[in-house]
Structure formats: C-alpha cells, structure tokens
Amino acid sequence: MIEGTQDLDTDIPAGVTTVNVTMTEFTFDFDKTRVADGNFALKLQNNGRQPHQAILLRLPEGVSARQALDAPSYPEGVQFIAFQGPVAPGQSMNLVLSSRLDPDRYMLVCFLPDTANPSTTHDQQGMYTEFTVQP
Numbered sequence: 384m385i386e387g388t389q390d391l392d393t394d395i396p397a398g399v400t401t402v403n404v405t406m407t408e409f410t411f412d413f414d415k416t417r418v419a420d421g422n423f424a425l426k427l428q429n430n431g432r433q434p435h436q437a438i439l440l441r442l443p444e445g446v447s448a449r450q451a452l453d454a455p456s457y458p459e460g461v462q463f464i465a466f467q468g469p470v471a472p473g474q475s476m477n478l479v480l481s482s483r484l485d486p487d488r489y490m491l492v493c494f495l496p497d498t499a500n501p502s503t504t505h506d507q508q509g510m511y512t513e514f515t516v517q518p
Contacts, residue, residue: 393479395424403428404491406435406470409510411491421484421516425491426477429470433498435505436468437478440490448490448513452506469495486518 395401400423404413408431417423429435442451443460451461467478490513493505 393477395426395477395479398422399424399479401426404437405430406437406493406510407431408433409493409497409505409508411437411493411510411512415514418484418489418514419517421486423484424477424479425467426475427467427470428475429472432472433505434469434471434495435493435510436466436470436495438466438492438494439464439478439480440492442488442490442513444488448492448511451490452492452511464489468493484516486516488513488515490514 400417402413402417402423402425404411404425404427406427406429425437427437441462441464442448443458446458446461451458465478465480467476470476490511492511495505497503497505497508
C-alpha cells in the first residue's frame with residue numbers, strides 16, 4: 384500500500400544543457416534556443432506568488448498548444464513526457480529527462496488553479512508555451 388509520495392529534486396547530469404526557466408503569473412520565461420538539440424534539463428525557478436508546475440507534452444503535427452488545451456480531450460498524438468511540481472513561490476526544482484527528446488514540437492504548461500480566481504487554471508491565463516527540438 385502506498386502511504387504517500389514525495390517530490391525529489393534531481394541533480395542535472397554532466398553533459399546535459401541546463402535551461403533556466405522562470406515561472407511567474409502566468410508565464411514560462413526561458414531561452415528556447417537552448418532546448419533545440421533535445422539534450423536538456425529544466426531548472427524551474429518560481430518567482431511568482433502562486434505555486435506553479437511544469438508539464439511537458441509532445442504536440443502532433445498540425446495541432447497548436449492552444450488547440451490541444453481548448454479541445455475537450457487531448458487530440459490524437461498529444462503525448463505526455465514529464466512533469467515537475469508544484470514548485471512553491473521562491474523555490475526551484477529540476478525537471479530532468481531520462482533521455483534526449485526527439486526532434487518535434489513540444490509544450491510546457493501549468494494546470495494549477497489560480498489562487499486569486501479558483502474557477503480558472505494557469506493555462507487558461509496563458510501559462511503555456513511551445514518550443515521545437517530540431518533534427
């Protein structure tokens with residue numbers, strides 16, 4: 384029987400590009416050129432006043448991040464890759480992948496409820512972004 388879980392912060396291995404991601408209400412701010420080769424880990428820093436999370440999804444061809452989020456269920460081909468969080472205000476965590484991402488389109492999104500307006504979620508407030516891993 385599982386009696387609980389614990390978020391563990393993982394060190395970023397040598398040889399993996401560290402991408403600093405600043406999370407605030409309601410954005411992810413990072414240099415997208417640093418993820419282009421797919422061999423990266425995200426150092427998530429919450430500079431906001433609310434908890435945030437980072438969920439990494441792969442997007443299929445022809446589907447934008449907004450289309451995926453607006454659909455009643457994820458369109459075919461949207462693939463969950465990883466997540467980390469929630470990250471408390473003022474805290475940081477690493478999102479480390481077990482292998483290099485394949486060339487494709489991806490998105491980061493936060494689905495946590497807005498503490499100032501609990502009937503909306505962070506993604507509805509614009510906390511998502513797309514990026515591309517190049518061949």
